[in-house]
Each structure stands twice: as structure tokens, then as C-alpha cells.
Amino acid sequence: MPGTNPAEAMRVVAGELPDFPHLPELPDRGPGADLTGRAAALLVEIPVEVTPRGWRLAEHPGRDLARARTMLSSDLDVMEERLDGFRGPLKIQLCGPWTLAATLELPRTLNVAIADPGAVADLTASLAEGAAAHVAEVAKRVPGARIVVQLDEPALPAVAGGEVPTASGLSRLRPVEAETLRERLSQVIASTAKYTVVHSCALTVPFGLIRTAGADALSFDLSQLRRGEEDAVAEAAEAGLGLLTGVMPAMPAPDARTTGPTGPGDGSAEARQAAERVIRLWRRLGLPLETCPEQAVITPACGLAGASPGQARAALTRCREAGSMLAELIEETGDEPR
Secondary structure (H helix, E strand, C coil): CCCCCHHHHHHHHHHHCCCCCECCCCHHHCCCCCHHHHHHCCCCCCCEEEECCEEEECCCCCHHHHHHHHHHHHHHHHHHHHCCCCCEEEEEEEECHHHHHHHEECCCCCCEHHHCHHHHHHHHHHHHHHHHHHHHHHHHHCCCEEEEEEEECCCHHHHHHCCCECCCCCCECCCCCHHHHHHHHHHHHHHHCCEEEEECCCCCCCHHHHHHCCCCEEEEEHHHCCHHHHHHHHHHHHCCCEEEEEEECCCCCCCCCCCCCCCCCCCHHHHHHHHHHHHHHHHHCCCCHHHHHHHEEEEECCCCCCCCHHHHHHHHHHHHHHHHHHHHHHHHHCCCCC
16 A cells, blocks of 8 residues: 555555455655565564665665564554454465565575575575464454465566566576476465465566466456466355456546536446456356356456555545455356357
8 A cells, every 4th residue: 555654544445445444554764664574573583684785685684674573563453443343254465485485585695595505594584474363463462354365476577487587687586496386386375374365576487387276366467367377266266266357457447537425427337347347257258147147256457556655546546446346347247258
């Protein structure tokens, strides 16, 4: 989410997504609130620090790690207050093990951690332990919640494809074998013992690998989905996995105003278009339409940190509206062709 005020972000999320809120991340606050720093705050016995290039493994805990942990703790305080008495699914987001290893530098070498298999193994074990503790803390603070854990893996395709640059930038680190990718991802997924979503809005997402690693749901940008990947997504859906489909742009269309609560011109047309895109995906994948309202969640195409506060709120509103339209639109259209 955009901005630097956790209380305001949580208020917006809880207000616009009352049935499925999430713990917001506010990277505009700086190091420690970003994707890597947020996960680094959870690592057990692996300290980190900030350098001019980003985050790096450190020998001793310092103020950078303390700041990250303080921000996360204050965010949890805000969430606990806002969601007092809440019962239902609540999503928390964490950096996945491969994106974490691709964005944390090794000490002294300037290469990222994926250059060292031993460092990756240690990071994964530490993240798994920290994620489990984080889930337990959230469950204690919001005892009525059914926690959903989202692992953000934007760098996973680059790690799998050997596209992560070396420290010099003149070459690329070797691709990691699929079995190793699956094993490390599975280790973190299993550690939380909760419903787990793996999210990546990159191109060429390894959906099959994510499914076999034990994820309960896939989250992706629908506009990035390639024809060659649709079979893997269909297979996942047929196996019962949820599909968090990123169809709602952060920036509203010029004619999609959200100033009024209902009616034409308030964004409802854009919400309907988003719902129709998901239904078309279901038809294209050959999935039974009756499973769509229960199995699909309509989300923004990717993060909203680059949007204005008003645009971010409007995007969440349209996601909620689009989700509520799915069953009705399916009933309207029936067995229309793709």
C-alpha cells in the first residue's frame, strides 16, 4: 500500500476488504518496510544490515535490523486494534525464500546469497522458523482469524532461469535446479501449517513447481499469463488450488470514477469487466464455472505502493465489487462460448 501511516492503511484495508483483510506493507517508510527488510526482521539467528546497494547478511544485529523489527511490531499493534473481534480469513505477506536469497548480499563478496547453496539452506531454515513464529504471533493477536500466508516470489522465475546478475553485472548466476527450488520453497510453506499462497507477477512463472511444492493457491497477474502456462494453471485449479487472479489495475480507467457509492460512473463498470475477465479465464482453462466464485479471488494486478492513496483504495473497492459479481454474471451468461 502507498503512504507511511500504518493506521490509515489498515483502516482502508479493513474498510474496503471486510471479509478478507490483510496486513499492509508500506515500503515508502524506507528500509525495513520493504519486501526484503520485512522478511529479514523475522529471520532467526541471521542478522542483516543495510548497505547503499540494499540488504546484506551481517555478523551482528544492528540498528537496521532493530528498526525493521520495530516497524513490524508496530504494524501488528495496529492490526490487532483494528481487527479486534474479527473472525474470518486474514492474509499476511512474506518474502519467499528464493526472492530473499536473490536480494540479500553475502558479506564481503557482493554476490547475492543464491551464489552460495549453504547460505540458501541456512536462510531457508531461518525464514521457516521465523515465519512459523510470525504466524503464531498473528494468531495470538487476532484469535478469531483463519490465517492465510502469502509468500511473495517475484524473483523466482529469474532464479530458475539463471537471470540473476553476478556482483559485477557482467554475467549471470547459474540457474538453480528445479528440485532444489521446490525443496526450499516447500520447507517454508510447510513451516506455517496454514493455507499458503505463492505470488509472482513476473513472466514465465513456474506454476507447476509452485503447485508441487505444496502451495494451496497461486497468485499472478492475469495479463502476464502466457498461453503455454495455462495448462499448468488449469491443472492446479483442477487439483483444488485457489487462484488469486490479478486483474484490477492500480490506476483506474479515465472514465471509471469512484466518487459515488453505487451506479454508473462509479467504477462498477470496471469491476464488472474484471469479473468477466476471470470468467473468461475459467472458460479458457476448461474449468467448471460453478467452481469460479469459490475458487477465485480477484486482486490488484500487483502491489499498490506506486499508486496514490485514493487510487489504491479505489482498486480495493473494485476488487471487492468484482468478486461479489462472479456468481451473478455466471448465472447470466450460462454456457456462452469462450
